Amino acid sequence: xxxxxxxxxxxxxxxxxxxxxxxxxxxxxxxxxxxxxxxxxxxxxxxxxxxxxxxxxxxxxxxxxxxxxxxxxxxxxxxxxxxxxxxxxxxxxxxxxxxxxxxxxxxxxxxxxxxxxxxxxxxxxxxxxxxxxxxxxxxxxxxxxxxxxxxxxxxxxxxxxxxxxxxxxxxxxxxxxxxxxxxxxxxxxxxxxxxxxxxxxxxxxxxxxxxxxxxxxxxxxxxxxxxxxxxxxxxxxxxxxxxxxxxxxxxxxxxxxxxx
Amino acid sequence: xxxxxxxxxxxxxxxxxxxxxxxxxxxxxxxxxxxxxxxxxxxxxxxxxxxxxxxxxxxxxxxxxxxxxxxxxxxxxxxxxxxxxxxxxxxxxxxxxxxxxxxxxxxxxxxxxxxxxxxxxxxxxxxxxxxxxxxxxxxxxxxxxxxxxxxxxxxxxxxxxxxxxxxxxxxxxxxxxxxxxxxxxxxxxxxxxxxxxxxxxxxxxxxxxxxxxxxxxxxxxxxxxxxxxxxxxxxxxxxxxxxxxxxxxxxxxxxxxxxxxxxxxxxxxxxxxxxxxxxxxxxxxxxxxxxxxxxxxxxxxxxxxxxxxxxxxxxxxxxxxxxxxxxxxxxxxxxxxxxxxxxxxxxxxxxxxxxxxxxxxxxxxxxxxxxxxxxxxxxxxxxxxxxxxxxxxxxxxxxxxxxxxxxxxxxxxxxxxxxxxxxxxxxxxxxxxxxxx
Numbered sequence: 254x255x256x257x258x259x260x261x262x263x264x265x266x267x268x269x270x271x272x273x274x275x276x277x278x279x280x281x282x283x284x285x286x287x288x289x290x291x292x293x294x295x296x297x298x299x300x301x302x303x304x305x306x307x308x309x310x311x312x313x314x315x316x317x318x319x320x321x322x323x324x325x326x327x328x329x330x331x332x333x334x335x336x337x338x339x340x341x342x343x344x345x346x347x348x349x350x351x352x353x354x355x356x357x358x359x360x361x362x363x364x365x366x367x368x369x370x371x372x373x374x375x376x377x378x379x380x381x382x383x384x385x386x387x388x389x390x391x392x393x394x395x396x397x398x399x400x401x402x403x404x405x406x407x408x409x410x411x412x413x414x415x416x417x418x419x420x421x422x423x424x425x426x427x428x429x430x431x432x433x434x435x436x437x438x439x440x441x442x443x444x445x446x447x448x449x450x451x452x453x454x455x456x457x458x459x460x461x462x463x464x465x466x467x468x469x470x471x472x473x474x475x476x477x478x479x480x481x482x483x484x485x486x487x488x489x490x491x492x493x494x495x496x497x498x499x500x501x502x503x504x505x506x507x508x509x510x511x512x513x
Numbered sequence: 514x515x516x517x518x519x520x521x522x523x524x525x526x527x528x529x530x531x532x533x534x535x536x537x538x539x540x541x542x543x544x545x546x547x548x549x550x551x552x553x554x555x556x557x558x559x560x561x562x563x564x565x566x567x568x569x570x571x572x573x574x575x576x577x578x579x580x581x582x583x584x585x586x587x588x589x590x591x592x593x594x595x596x597x598x599x600x601x602x603x604x605x606x607x608x609x610x611x612x613x614x615x616x617x618x619x620x621x622x623x624x625x626x627x628x629x630x631x632x633x634x635x636x637x638x639x640x641x642x643x644x645x646x647x648x649x650x651x652x653x654x655x656x657x658x659x660x661x662x663x664x665x666x667x668x669x670x671x672x673x674x675x676x677x678x679x680x681x682x683x684x685x686x687x688x689x690x691x692x693x694x695x696x697x698x699x700x701x702x703x704x705x706x707x708x709x710x711x712x713x714x715x716x717x718x719x720x721x722x723x724x725x726x727x728x729x730x731x732x733x734x735x736x737x738x739x740x741x742x743x744x745x746x747x748x749x750x751x752x753x754x755x756x757x758x759x760x761x762x763x764x765x766x767x768x769x770x771x772x773x774x775x776x777x778x779x780x781x782x783x784x785x786x787x788x789x790x791x792x793x794x795x796x797x798x799x800x801x802x803x804x805x806x807x808x809x810x811x812x813x814x815x816x817x818x819x820x821x822x823x824x825x826x827x828x829x830x831x832x833x834x835x836x837x838x839x840x841x842x843x844x845x846x847x848x849x850x851x852x853x854x855x856x857x858x859x860x861x862x863x864x865x866x867x868x869x870x871x872x873x874x875x876x877x878x879x880x881x882x883x884x885x886x887x888x889x890x891x892x893x894x895x896x897x898x899x900x901x902x903x904x905x906x907x908x909x910x911x912x913x914x915x916x917x918x919x920x921x922x923x924x925x926x927x928x929x930x931x932x933x934x935x936x937x938x939x940x941x942x943x944x945x946x947x948x949x950x
Contacts, residue, residue, distance in 0.1 A: 262629070262630075262631075264570070264627060264629075264662075268662075269570040269627075269630075269660060269661065269662025269665070269666070270570075270627070270629050270630045270660055270662055270670070270671070271630075271662070271666070271670045272669070272670055283669055284669070285669055285670075286668075286669030286670050286671065286672045286673070287673075289630045289631060289669070289670040289671050289674075290630065290631055290671060290672065290673040290674055291631055292629075292631050293629055293631035293632045294626065294629050294632065335623075335796055336571065336627065337571065337795065337796070338571035338624070338627075338695065338796070338797060339623075339624055339792075339796035339797040339798055340571070340623065340624045340625070340626060340627050341623045341624070341626060343626050345629065345631075452523075452527070453523075453527070456520065456523060
């Protein structure tokens with residue numbers, strides 16, 4: 254049997270919104286605040302919607318919620334009750350059950366939750382300051398639902414809103430806003446440029462370290478010659494004034510790839 | 514084949530490849546739609562000011578917000594208007610319509626429901642103006658709408674919402690203390706517990722506002738409920754002002770903040786005179802078939818924004834110049850391949866060498882210098898017919914920026930005029946004489 258627990262969030266004539274009735278396990282763990290934060294009034298009155306919440310302690314719940322305007326009959330008064338500012342009062346009631354991947358709130362369960370909520374609300378209206386939170390006892394859930402999912406590890410409560418430009422009736426976590434697009438990769442032209450520079454450098458090295466000139470040229474001197482080895486006469490570019498001498502001029506061994 | 518011949522051949526081949534790539538890149542770039550030069554800098558330079566209205570439940574925060582938007586959604590009495598995302602516009606309009614509806618009967622004539630704890634949401638308004646067929650976004654306002662009980666609750670209820678509210682308060686650029694005109698009325702009428710209710714409000718607001726280093730002002734909501742206190746509106750305000758200033762803590766708060774700036778007491782009515790009355794039970798009820806005519810609801814924002822802008826102006830100006838400089842530089846700079854080609858050509862000329870040596874970083878003292886510097890800088894790197902195009906683009910950008918600056922100036926001037934006009938009409942709206950610390 255999957256349990257369901259009723260809850261009620263409402264404001265009174267004087268006191269502001271608060272949980273008046275909360276699921277037993279949430280009261281025991283003092284985690285009912287997650288409902289006050291997540292349950293928000295729906296534009297469509299008296300119609301159930303489903304959200305998901307996870308308590309700071311890691312308990313995951315699926316919540317069926319209804320927004321209902323308090324009527325004279327609900328309050329047992331001759332006229333619809335108003336708060337001290339003349340505004341109508343509303344109930345945010347429903348039931349919570351262990352997290353399921355699907356839940357279709359059944360009228361019987363909603364009626365049970367409503368009955369418990371109205372009872373709690375009448376007591377609250379009768380003595381707002383003296384009222385204390387009621388722990389909602391479990392009832393057997395009759396709503397069609399999937400098998401309760403495994404309770405995830407402790408994570409923060411699901412934020413049900415605000416969802417920019419979207420509906421808040423679904424409790425599925427709102428997708429994180431897309432991160433700012435990363436800086437554009439280096440343009441392809443830079444890669445080409447780097448390649449061209451590499452080719453030019455290679456050419457320069459080839460030219461400086463030696464070039465197999467063909468049969469009419471004298472034999473190429475060894476690149477890895479001792480420091481005393483004279484610079485090759487094939488070097489096409491003399492070091493500019495003030496520049497350090499090139500590798501072959503200093504006698505520094507050339508890379509083996511320069512061999513032709 | 515000699516080495517020299519080979520090198521020359523490779524160089525010619527390389528130059529050909531480079532030239533082809535440059536042409537291809539330029540063609541591609543010219544084909545892409547691009548934002549006009551200067552636009553990105555203008556958009557990056559639009560400041561966002563966070564404003565928090567601090568008030569208990571039922572004090573009228575939501576209706577003030579809805580009514581303010583209603584008043585400022587079009588440039589009726591000022592050059593600027595407020596714009597918001599469609600979902601927010603729909604919500605604000607719904608609140609206002611529910612509030613302003615007196616034609617229906619029964620429950621349809623109710624006030625909107627109070628904001629629930631889970632209903633905390635941010636409204637991002639854009640302050641805009643039109644000039645010369647162009648819409649200029651001048652600044653943005655980040656306004657938090659929340660349930661007033663978050664300020665007073667201490668237990669599990671609304672822990673997250675409270676956290677969000679306090680974080681918003683700490684980073685706020687301005688705080689508006691909302692004083693409920695209905696509670697003031699009850700106190701002035703000698704209602705038992707009237708003063709206790711008002712004192713509780715002050716006790717909640719004062720600690721938060723005392724810690725604030727940002728500008729603060731006070732707003733009296735439901736001003737229409739105090740209409741019969743005195744025929745003269747300024748005398749009416751004097752009664753409320755004297756009552757508030759008789760509270761030591763309130764007086765100390767005003768005194769503390771007055772060292773830096775003006776603190777105002779702004780009366781507002783989201784519905785206007787004759788729209789609602791208090792019934793025998795103390796409830797505010799609508800007068801059948803009355804028409805909403807909001808009063809002064811646009812003043813609180815107008816009192817806050819110009820001050821904030823003055824404070825941020827130096828930084829904004831510097832950031833704007835830097836952004837503009839960078840954007841122009843990026844836009845007019847040649848690609849690396851172009852630079853190679855241009856540098857080879859330019860460095861080979863004596864005049865080119867002299868020009869490169871003579872041109873340093875442009876001096877950025879005033880806006881005109883920025884563009885002159887950019888123009889010269891761009892010309893330095895632009896070659897051939899591109900120099901002319903760059904010059905033309907820079908000229909257009911300069912005009913675009915000039916129009917934006919003028920639009921912003923006009924909006925701020927309009928905003929400043931609102932609290933000035935209020936003060937002219939109600940001298941008691943100035944709680945203190947502000948002077949520099």
